[in-house]
Amino acid sequence: MEIVRSSIIGGIAATAVLTALLLVSDSLIGGTSPFVFATFMSLCAIGGPPYCEPSSLMATAMTFLSFLALFALAWPLLFGAFTWGLPGESGLTHGAVFGLVLYAGYVGTVLYGIGIGGETVAENLPLLAVMVFAYLAYGLVLGGVYDRLAAHRTFLSPNPD
Template sequence: MEPVRSSLGGGIVATIVLLAFLLVADLVLVGRSLFVFATFTSLCAIGGPPYCALGTSTATLLTYLWFAALFAVAWPLLFGGFTWGLPGESGVAHGVAFGLVLWGAYLLVAILNVGIGGETLDENLPTLTVTLLGYLVYGVVLGGVYDYLADHRTFLSEPEDQR
């Protein structure tokens, strides 16, 4: 399979697994509220206060669309384009590195919000831990499925012979 289709296939599977992980994390951490999912996919930075909670149907729809577009399309295409430059010899290792890069950006935003919003890192620690695990799960599944679907390891490697 070509890299774009492999990336998108991996992105769809990884997004479904990530969604299941976030819903389980919500059940374990806060009961029936979708706090972790809403935090993970928050539109607050883009749409402002009306989109900070999943209360309205418009906010809920936009959150799901944002989540699907970002995790099923945008991140996988970025991964497919740069997988050859990530450390590691397998798609899973590349996925872990990619997940850590994504989480690092999330961590940077969280640290900036601590300074601006007056919160502490201790208050955000459970959310940061869940998001780290979420990004790692996403990266592992994305890289693993990419490897499974691709006939090659990277753009720079030779295609493997089919048995």
């Protein structure tokens, strides 16, 4: 299967796992916004006042759609383009590394938000702890599915002969 299709199918599977983990963690952590997804991005800066109200249907829908576009399309295509450069011999290892790189970017945005928002690290610690596992699971599923479908490089890939 071609690289783009393998990446997108892997991204859809990984996004489904990530979404399930986020919904479960949102119910367990409690006190967060309607979805943990709101921690990924703020559409208020992009779309203006209609997207600033966290309880509005438009803001929730746009946040979820942008979440899907990022995690089901953009990150998987980036993964497919650079998976050969990641350390490790298997798609699972490549996916785990990729997930941890994404998590590092997430931590950077959280720390930036703490710096300008007056929150503390202690308030965000439960979410940061859950997110490392969520991003790792995302990367493992993305790398594993990609590896099975790409059929061009690692031990999980079916032999085309």
